Amino acid sequence: MELAKKYDPKTVENKWYAYWIEKKYFESKINLNKKAYTIVIPPPNVTGVLHMGHMLNNTIQDVLIRRARMLGLNACWVPGTDHASIATEAKVVKMLADRGIKKSDLSREDFLKYAWEWKEKYGGIILEQLKKLGASCDWSRTKFTMDADMSEAVLDAFIDLHKRGFIYRGYRMIHWDPIGKTALSDEEVIYKEANSQLVYVKYYLENSKDYICIATTRPETIMADVAVCVNPNDERYKQLIGKKVIVPIVNRAVPIIADEYIDITFGTGALKVTPAHDIADYELGLKYKLPIIIGLTEDGKISKDAGAYIGMDRFACRKQIIKDLTENQLVEKIETIKNKVGHSERTDAVIEPYLSHQWFVKMKDISKPALQSVLEHDVKLIPDKFINTYKHWMENVKDWCISRQLWWGQRIPAWYNSNGDIAVCKTYQEAELYFQNNKLSTEDIKQEEDVLDTWFSSWLWPLTVFDSSVIKNGISNANEDFKYYYPTNDLVTAPEILFFWVARMIIAGYLWGNGKPFTNVYLTGIVRDKLGRKMSKSLGNSPDPLDLIDKYGADAVRVGMLFSSPAGNDLLFDEEYCVQGRNFSNKIWNAFRMIKTYEVSEKEPNLYQLQAIELFENKFNIELKNINNLFDKFRLNDALMSTYKLVWDDFCSWYLEAIKPENFSEGISRKVIEKTTMLFENILKVLHPWMPFITEEIWHLMKEDNQSDLIVSEWVELTTVNENTLKIYNSLQQIVAQIREYRSSLVISPKEKLLWKEAKTESGAYDEWIEKLSGLSPKTLLNAGAAISGKAIITPTRTIYIDLPKHLSQVVSGKEKEKYTQELEYLKGFLESVRTKLSNERFVQNAKPELLEKEKQKEQDTLSKIRAIEEQLKILID
RNA sequence: GGGAUCAUAGCUCAGCUGGUUCAGAGCAUCUGCCUUACAAGCAGAGGGUCACAGGUUCGAAUCCUGUUGAUCCCACCA
Numbered sequence: 001m002e003l004a005k006k007y008d009p010k011t012v013e014n015k016w017y018a019y020w021i022e023k024k025y026f027e028s029k030i031n032l033n034k035k036a037y038t039i040v041i042p043p044p045n046v047t048g049v050l051h052m053g054h055m056l057n058n059t060i061q062d063v064l065i066r067r068a069r070m071l072g073l074n075a076c077w078v079p080g081t082d083h084a085s086i087a088t089e090a091k092v093v094k095m096l097a098d099r100g101i102k103k104s105d106l107s108r109e110d111f112l113k114y115a116w117e118w119k120e121k122y123g124g125i126i127l128e129q130l131k132k133l134g135a136s137c138d139w140s141r142t143k144f145t146m147d148a149d150m151s152e153a154v155l156d157a158f159i160d161l162h163k164r165g166f167i168y169r170g171y172r173m174i175h176w177d178p179i180g181k182t183a184l185s186d187e188e189v190i191y192k193e194a195n196s197q198l199v200y201v202k203y204y205l206e207n208s209k210d211y212i213c214i215a216t217t218r219p220e221t222i223m224a225d226v227a228v229c230v231n232p233n234d235e236r237y238k239q240l241i242g243k244k245v246i247v248p249i250v251n252r253a254v255p256i257i258a259d260e261y262i263d264i265t266f267g268t269g270a271l272k273v274t275p276a277h278d279i280a281d282y283e284l285g286l287k288y289k290l291p292i293i294i295g296l297t298e299d300g301k302i303s304k305d306a307g308a309y310i311g312m313d314r315f316a317c318r319k320q321i322i323k324d325l326t327e328n329q330l331v332e333k334i335e336t337i338k339n340k341v342g343h344s345e346r347t348d349a350v351i352e353p354y355l356s357h358q359w360f361v362k363m364k365d366i367s368k369p370a371l372q373s374v375l376e377h378d379v380k381l382i383p384d385k386f387i388n389t390y391k392h393w394m395e396n397v398k399d400w401c402i403s404r405q406l407w408w409g410q411r412i413p414a415w416y417n418s419n420g421d422i423a424v425c426k427t428y429q430e431a432e433l434y435f436q437n438n439k440l441s442t443e444d445i446k447q448e449e450d451v452l453d454t455w456f457s458s459w460l461w462p463l464t465v466f467d468s469s470v471i472k473n474g475i476s477n478a479n480e481d482f483k484y485y486y487p488t489n490d491l492v493t494a495p496e497i498l499f500f501w502v503a504r505m506i507i508a509g510y511l512w513g514n515g516k517p518f519t520n521v522y523l524t525g526i527v528r529d530k531l532g533r534k535m536s537k538s539l540g541n542s543p544d545p546l547d548l549i550d551k552y553g554a555d556a557v558r559v560g561m562l563f564s565s566p567a568g569n570d571l572l573f574d575e576e577y578c579v580q581g582r583n584f585s586n587k588i589w590n591a592f593r594m595i596k597t598y599e600v601s602e603k604e605p606n607l608y609q610l611q612a613i614e615l616f617e618n619k620f621n622i623e624l625k626n627i628n629n630l631f632d633k634f635r636l637n638d639a640l641m642s643t644y645k646l647v648w649d650d651f652c653s654w655y656l657e658a659i660k661p662e663n664f665s666e667g668i669s670r671k672v673i674e675k676t677t678m679l680f681e682n683i684l685k686v687l688h689p690w691m692p693f694i695t696e697e698i699w700h701l702m703k704e705d706n707q708s709d710l711i712v713s714e715w716v717e718l719t720t721v722n723e724n725t726l727k728i729y730n731s732l733q734q735i736v737a738q739i740r741e742y743r744s745s746l747v748i749s750p751k752e753k754l755l756w757k758e759a760k761t762e763s764g765a766y767d768e769w770i771e772k773l774s775g776l777s778p779k780t781l782l783n784a785g786a787a788i789s790g791k792a793i794i795t796p797t798r799t800i801y802i803d804l805p806k807h808l809s810q811v812v813s814g815k816e817k818e819k820y821t822q823e824l825e826y827l828k829g830f831l832e833s834v835r836t837k838l839s840n841e842r843f844v845q846n847a848k849p850e851l852l853e854k855e856k857q858k859e860q861d862t863l864s865k866i867r868a869i870e871e872q873l874k875i876l877i878d
Numbered sequence: 879g880g881g882a883u884c885a886u887a888g889c890u891c892a893g894c895u896g897g898u899u900c901a902g903a904g905c906a907u908c909u910g911c912c913u914u915a916c917a918a919g920c921a922g923a924g925g926g927u928c929a930c931a932g933g934u935u936c937g938a939a940u941c942c943u944g945u946u947g948a949u950c951c952c953a954c955c956a
Contacts, residue, residue, distance in 0.1 A: 215956065737921095749913095
């Protein structure tokens with residue numbers, strides 16, 4: 001068989017993905033003999049495109065799912081997409097604008113028709129991209145948050161919550177996005193630091209030449225001012241309380257009121273009160289029963305009620321007002337200050353506090369069990385540092401504004417009659433009936449125009465993907481799938497959406513699922529570039545994941561991403577990681593090539609080969625145990641690194657090197673090759689979750705006559721670990737390393753065999769193995785009293801002498817002697833410290849027994865080493 | 879403004895309830911090698927006052943206090 005020297009992922013990956021799909025390996029069906037292991041995907045935006053964050057996130061999920069599958073669990077990974085109300089609607093609006101169509105010219109129905117067309121055309125690309133990554137999702141279960149049944153469930157949830165008194169409609173100050181023209185929840189507002197101009201404006205007292213100066217960063221709201229507020233304890237203004245001032249521009253007289261809320265030290269200590277456009281002002285307005293003037297329109301322009309600058313954009317107006325006020329000598333000064341300005345998470349528009357009718361979920365009571373479950377580790381956050389953040393949020397949770405002034409989404413199932421009475425139900429008929437039964441007007445019944453926040457559908461995701469009727473019918477009436485797969489096991493997501501999504505899913509789990517929706521929440525970091533900047537389109541610092549896959553192969557990109565991303569830590573992405581991943585792929589490929597292509601002989605195995613097998617098998621088991629352990633703790637990058645070292649160092653560098661025959665022409669014993677093949681198969685299994693494609697490819701190339709597939713083969717079973725053999729292995733490696741170092745320092749060719757000696761022969765069980773790996777001739781017995789030129793390798797149990805090659809001068813030997821004199825000093829100091837410790841009564845009394853033992857052992861080891869060095873200093877030639 | 883987390887080799891990170899064979903790994907760097915699996919490789923090497931200052935202790939990278947610096951979350955400072 002001809003095998004390329006370098007592994008080429010391109011020809012391999014598509015083939016195996018198609019094969020796995022064809023064999024339906026990703027599909028999970030109820031099997032009561034198996035335990036279910038379930039993950040629901042964090043549904044990406046339906047119109048989204050795969051970015052590095054998705055890559056990281058989904059790679060982790062795939063690793064978990066593939067390993068679970070191999071562990072014999074019934075692994076089920078449910079994929080799907082999210083309708084992403086604001087983001088998608090914005091995209092559709094833009095698409096229409098490009099075609100010269102305005103949203104405002106369309107009816108709701110027509111707009112939705114376009115939106116669905118758009119979704120059908122561009123939606124779900126991201127799922128196709130996930131396939132390139134190797135994601136083993138059960139595609140037959142693909143869900144969309146606006147599938148008919150999923151939407152039904154959302155409405156059911158709304159109706160149910162309303163019935164239970166957890167939903168209300170209120171006229172409240174909310175965050176308004178003037179670009180998306182919709183309300184946002186608190187969580188959708190991102191505060192960014194900005195340099196703002198703090199304008200000091202003069203408000204003249206009524207019929208007076210005196211004025212109060214007021215500082216504001218939003219002069220465009222001046223027209224909506226209804227009062228000026230000062231602190232009652234402020235000596236400067238005390239005598240003015242109750243008087244009136246004239247609002248500039250509109251020349252309206254408003255009262256001066258007093259409230260302790262005012263910070264005397266900020267600005268001028270006087271605040272203009274604009275109840276419609278500031279949350280704090282709104283509170284003041286309520287408290288002092290002030291009128292409300294709405295000065296802005298929903299698209300961020302100056303409203304009619306403002307009385308001036310009508311129709312002007314808010315930012316243009318700000319400039320103009322500053323200019324006009326300055327011209328009229330009404331500006332005392334302008335300062336530049338740093339403050340935080342709220343932006344829309346989706347459209348990046350500067351948020352306006354806005355007064356409007358919205359729907360809210362009362363969060364306080366329903367979040368209690370969800371808080372408990374995390375505090376009691378029933379739901380585990382990984383890493384657990386997020387528990388604090390979670391706790392803080394949950395304890396201070398605010399009501400959730402769930403209405404959005406959009407069309408793309410689930411329309412709120414609420415109806416109004418001509419009197420503004422509300423019926424919460426799905427259909428017109430039900431609404432009519434409700435109004436009738438309650439003796440209310442049935443005139444002009446209209447459905448609420450608003451849709452629900454996207455998160456109001458995604459918080460049901462784990463509950464409804466298996467049975468969308470559970471919300472309505474309760475879990476006791478749920479279908480078999482739900483009963484088998486729910487609750488899910490692990491959730492892998494970004495900490496950014498801990499509150500948006502994770503917390504709310506847990507809440508929903510307790511509301512409708514009778515408990516937690518998942519057990520472990522693995523929080524990934526954010527993918528940043530190597531300068532630590534968040535990857536973003538605008539910065540152009542995000543590589544296209546598909547390009548990376550194309551360049552390095554999916555396996556390489558997968559491990560590349562995981563090499564350096566512990567849970568909760570941001571990943572500073574560098575393409576170097578992919579290079580490392582590619583090199584690793586190649587290493588695995590070449591290990592396979594060696595096993596596959598070496599000459600085979602019918603000879604019995606050599607001793608060093610048998611030893612190599614023994615040593616490696618044991619090492620493999622120790623590492624497997626370790627790796628399993630790391631998986632259990634979700635320390636995935638450590639598990640990967642251990643696997644990497646096991647394969648590269650222990651298998652390739654030590655084991656494969658050790659079994660090579662002295663002469664190529666000898667060939668390798670068939671028995672050794674067979675054994676090696678078995679060992680390599682185990683390696684492939686351990687590698688498979690990380691690198692599914694290359695491992696499946698090699699698996700099949702190795703077992704030409706075998707029909708088995710790696711993806712569904714069993715994870716390697718752990719056998720007993722022999723600690724003693726491990727010790728031997730480690731000490732042998734140390735010996736070999738020291739000999740190699742010696743060779744390297746003297747620039748001795750690897751081909752040159754060195755002579756070695758040892759006083760005793762009974763400890764030489766692994767001598768052949770050592771000779772093989774460090775290029776030594778067969779060992780000879782050291783004559784008592786003979787002088788030595790060269791190097792002494794000293795371990796606690798044995799001292800080995802490497803002869804200096806004839807052509808090298810004895811100067812080298814003198815240097816060795818010097819080195820050992822230094823080491824002797826260090827060891828003596830070390831012994832001293834160990835002994836001080838051991839003679840310290842308080843240490844002996846307080847230390848744990850096993851620690852004491854360890855210290856005693858150290859003492860012994862050091863002693864014997866000192867003796868050995870002293871011994872060899874005597875016989876080494878100067 | 880409140881809260882949380884963190885600071886260990888050039889980079890990314892391990893170091894569990896304090897124990898000196900505990901200062902580590904991978905990458906990068908340097909040196910020598912194209913040795914019939916692999917130069918996408920092999921064999922070696924160098925690199926750290928564990929942010930700073932105190933303290934507790936027989937013993938501190940690890941615990942405590944303070945300082946400095948970074949990150950994140952929350953919050954209506956006009």
